[in-house]
Amino acid sequence: MINVEPRSWCQAPILAMEEVTFRSDTVLSDIHLCTPNHRHLMVRLNGMGQPVFLSQFKFLWNQDSQTDSGAEGGDRGDVPTEETPAGTGSSGSPPGSGGSSEGFSLQASTDSTGQEWVGAHLDEDGDLDVVRRPRAASEPKPAGPPRDKVHPMILMQEEDDILGDEAQEGSTRDVIKIEHTMATPLEDVGKQVWRGALFLADYILFQWDLFQGCTVLELGAGTGLVSIVAATVAQTVYCTDVGADLLAMCQRNVALNSHLTASGGGVVKVRELDWLKDDLCTDPDVLFSWSEEDISDLYNHTTILLAAEVFYDDDLTDALFKTLCRLAHRLKNACTAILSVEKRLNFTLSHLDVTCEAYDHFRSSLYQLEKLEDCQLRFAVEPVEASFPQRLAYERIQQLELWKIFVEPVTSPITSASTAP
Numbered sequence: 001m002i003n004v005e006p007r008s009w010c011q012a013p014i015l016a017m018e019e020v021t022f023r024s025d026t027v028l029s030d031i032h033l034c035t036p037n038h039r040h041l042m043v044r045l046n047g048m049g050q051p052v053f054l055s056q057f058k059f060l061w062n063q064d065s066q067t068d069s070g071a072e073g074g075d076r077g078d079v080p081t082e083e084t085p086a087g088t089g090s091s092g093s094p095p096g097s098g099g100s101s102e103g104f105s106l107q108a109s110t111d112s113t114g115q116e117w118v119g120a121h122l123d124e125d126g127d128l129d130v131v132r133r134p135r136a137a138s139e140p141k142p143a144g145p146p147r148d149k150v151h152p153m154i155l156m157q158e159e160d161d162i163l164g165d166e167a168q169e170g171s172t173r174d175v176i177k178i179e180h181t182m183a184t185p186l187e188d189v190g191k192q193v194w195r196g197a198l199f200l201a202d203y204i205l206f207q208w209d210l211f212q213g214c215t216v217l218e219l220g221a222g223t224g225l226v227s228i229v230a231a232t233v234a235q236t237v238y239c240t241d242v243g244a245d246l247l248a249m250c251q252r253n254v255a256l257n258s259h260l261t262a263s264g265g266g267v268v269k270v271r272e273l274d275w276l277k278d279d280l281c282t283d284p285d286v287l288f289s290w291s292e293e294d295i296s297d298l299y300n301h302t303t304i305l306l307a308a309e310v311f312y313d314d315d316l317t318d319a320l321f322k323t324l325c326r327l328a329h330r331l332k333n334a335c336t337a338i339l340s341v342e343k344r345l346n347f348t349l350s351h352l353d354v355t356c357e358a359y360d361h362f363r364s365s366l367y368q369l370e371k372l373e374d375c376q377l378r379f380a381v382e383p384v385e386a387s388f389p390q391r392l393a394y395e396r397i398q399q400l401e402l403w404k405i406f407v408e409p410v411t412s413p414i415t416s417a418s419t420a421p
């Protein structure tokens with residue numbers, strides 16, 4: 001076996017954002033891929049000419065208590081659900097309702113057809129054997145689209161209240177509405193909804209007290225889902241990413257979910273933050289730029305940093321960790337970064353084996369950060385046990401992970417190995 005020392009993000013070359021290139025053409029999030037029976041309401045075309053869809057993600061407030069982490073093998077998880085009908089019951093409190101996190105009781109969704117989920121079937125070579133149920137000749141025509149087809153629905157201007165009418169069947173606090181795209185180039189994956197974002201949102205709703213009244217900064221916010229959930233309990237959330245079109249989508253999603261943040265008084269501020277630039281954009285002529293008041297509030301009050309599903313390219317992973325270090329040195333208070341990542345396995349020709357290179361690089365970056373000799377700050381890294389309750393309807397798999405980075409000022413000189421007696 002040849003051991004190759006991982007490239008340090010500390011010495012990684014600095015690239016301009018437009019110089020970051022990818023080797024994939026089209027990417028589709030599992031959140032959208034696994035829900036073909038649900039309607040995808042296309043509401044408009046974005047500035048890039050891409051179709052924009054509107055989906056509802058169900059909060060599981062009103063069901064029996066269930067802690068489903070997927071950590072026991074992931075054979076059975078929540079059915080990935082968009083536009084899920086509202087449940088019944090009275091236990092628990094929705095975000096923004098002013099209730100505490102105690103007493104929340106939830107249960108994973110079940111298949112509406114009543115069928116049980118079973119383990120994967122393998123053929124004699126160990127390959128996945130997909131068995132489809134034969135359609136009976138006498139079976140009536142199904143009411144909805146068949147399982148193997150996706151039927152986007154075009155939502156006309158005069159039909160803008162369709163989703164609103166459906167939401168009225170339950171409480172408006174039972175759903176979060178998100179505009180997103182599907183099947184984008186890799187550089188536009190932030191415009192889709194990813195499992196890691198829902199996983200991190202679950203943790204925020206579980207650790208209610210940790211976020212209560214805080215100032216939060218999310219890096220690489222994408223559609224803004226995590227920032228919106230964080231704003232149901234935090235005082236101020238800076239929802240940051242790059243690209244005017246993506247940030248405009250974030251802003252629209254914040255407006256669509258103002259009913260979730262209004263009661264708690266949380267504010268979401270959508271701003272541009274480029275990991276490949278040292279300074280924040282303060283040009284007033286640039287959309288989503290920072291005011292001096294914003295920057296002062298960010299550096300003086302931020303105590304929590306978030307990032308969900310942004311570790312898919314080594315150069316961008318290096319840039320994110322550099323940004324974390326840079327921000328940590330500028331923040332007035334000690335802070336905690338919470339990172340969500342999905343360990344994706346891919347077969348590569350270079351290895352002739354199943355590997356997870358992006359995840360391995362992420363773990364290597366965590367190790368380097370913890371071992372970083374800094375005379376001002378100390379970085380401590382620890383994994384978060386995925387045993388917290390599931391409060392959003394999606395498929396929670398065992399490859400989802402959360403990591404915490406605790407950043408504190410150094411109270412005593414650090415002795416390096418070379419200077420130790």
